[in-house]
Amino acid sequence: MRQITIYDIAKEANVSVATVSRVLNGTAPVRKSTRAKVEALIQSYNFQPNGMARSLLKNETGIIGLIVPDLTNPFYPEVFAGAEHAAHQLGYTFLLSNSIGDYAKESDYLHLMREKRVDGILFMGGRVNLKQCEPHLAQELEQVASVIPTVLVNGAIRNSNLVSVLTDEGAGTALAVQHLIELGHRDIAFLGGESHMSTAAIKLRAYRKVLKDAGLKLLPEWQLMDSFSIDSGKRQMKHLLSLTERPTAVVCVNDYNAIGAIKAAVEAGLSVPEDISVVGFDDIPLAHHFIPELTTVSQQANDLGRTAVGVLKQMMEGQKVKKQHMLEPHLIVRQSTRTLVQHDV
Amino acid sequence: MRQITIYDIAKEANVSVATVSRVLNGTAPVRKSTRAKVEALIQSYNFQPNGMARSLLKNETGIIGLIVPDLTNPFYPEVFAGAEHAAHQLGYTFLLSNSIGDYAKESDYLHLMREKRVDGILFMGGRVNLKQCEPHLAQELEQVASVIPTVLVNGAIRNSNLVSVLTDEGAGTALAVQHLIELGHRDIAFLGGESHMSTAAIKLRAYRKVLKDAGLKLLPEWQLMDSFSIDSGKRQMKHLLSLTERPTAVVCVNDYNAIGAIKAAVEAGLSVPEDISVVGFDDIPLAHHFIPELTTVSQQANDLGRTAVGVLKQMMEGQKVKKQHMLEPHLIVRQSTRTLVQHDV
DNA sequence: CTCTTTTATGAAACCCATTTCATTAATTTA
């Protein structure tokens, strides 16, 4: 069952395909009676022009490729929502893929998006030293970016010239650590994610700098790097609690880690924030519904998505854009942190 | 800067485009020396065939359209993950859109997917009485489904002939209510979502039936319908707690509602499950990390997505498929429910 | 050493819409 084409309509209406096209797009005047005849046929056959043919000719698809690391982490759907809202208004749709940190899959999808001739690409989540570790992906990414407008969202890739839109994660982490220091904490640990991800690396660096500047203890065993999941947070916190020298507060690479950390603390019989303060990052929707409500750093995921699409749009229009677009995060103090109370035994 | 085409390669290699195509696809033997020459050019120009042209000719895009109500609710990303995994193996990618229950947007996207000639459509979230309430969307959906293989995921639409893959949500709710009854609860409330959504309607009906069969109280003021968000759960629970006759247990339309309900209870100074039992639905990843861990009904979101893609694949291959594919949910008992203790004052 | 296959290749048709160019018909202007 072949679909109806513009030729079928033209034939039946005794006009040329050019005329049907003109009715369809209103690109040139068509006699009223002709238009009516054609429109009636379009209606009755429920004809819809073939987008592929149009795309081929116009050399644009109206599709933006989006590669996210893990849609299962509520932060990304939030970014997606922001991006989608903006894209929808501009008439774009998303070809979406979940990479789950799988290099091969990422490379695969990048390839595929090029083949599908998407109009632009949003690549979320950067890597440190990508070139050394994954030359294939790095190469693919650069090749694609040289042909299709591409923006890197919330990630950096060393030595690359990609345009990026990102939260100042370093500043955000500093906000979190400073908050804890102001609450009187001196023993602050860091729970991180995969160490090769730029997010994790940037946050760890910021954590170290603030502690160092404040002249506080910087123990290696308090600087953990695992992954971005809830379970990772749990594991890391368990580990911290097993140490003879325990921190009184913890900064986490994201809210999922923070939730896991709190869970582990509670399971170990501690209370948050009474016994230990925990601060997250991202401000996922759940952060202010969790018990206790999470003190966290908001990076306004929605804005991030919206901005990324905005920048991409400019690039697609051929405009020059700044290489970096930085968004400022801010601290949201809720219930998971509090003033340090001395536990004199 | 036009992209390299197969003609450019052919010209430079002094062969016809047919030969280049054969090298590209391995569809016919090509002399070794010719192949080498062509492959070298493909490499050096970093040529990638235009997918639009291929799609136009083959009349297939390798794209599946996916319409989800709200990616921000962790249940959907889970379904997506399952679907994507299956689709990726079959060589398909997703054109994704978030409808947020917006009829116009849904209709829009449906239209768009038809125009883009996606190979199949997964439509998530059904409506009751769609035909009466939203004739336009209903019509669009049926028209599209008559041209493009379409499966409805976890939703029913009255009087429609769409193929659907769904969890037996009625049975799942029954499981939840029965569990509470077995724990000794007699006063059980229901927190629902938007009443025109089939999910909500089906669950409410099941709740009523079980209570009725067990001869238990069925108060209208204990049957709430709001929305699927956390805040909705909160609002509804607050309302319940304001009643003179309070339930001792609550079944929720989803985990988000359950989390909100628990939050409201805790804010009102109650404990869950000591003072009131709460059971959710979906088993989102967070369910077993929330404090208290959620007793809930798992509908194996991953399987749902995987199955949906499987069925769609069969349809795309022209096979006949059953009209309904039902998956069995199961109860997961965790910490948010417990035996009713009599509070004799 | 012919005859039949098989291999290797190119020309051209095809997929379906858009758009330019040309042509004729209808108006408007001078």
Added chain:
DNA sequence: TAAATTAATGAAATGGGTTTCATAAAAGAG
């Protein structure tokens, strides 16, 4: 009324591949 616009339409080129058909060259069979 002739000249100049403007309206209305069609033929054909275009976009970038895949595939059929035809043909020439090479290989195998008898």
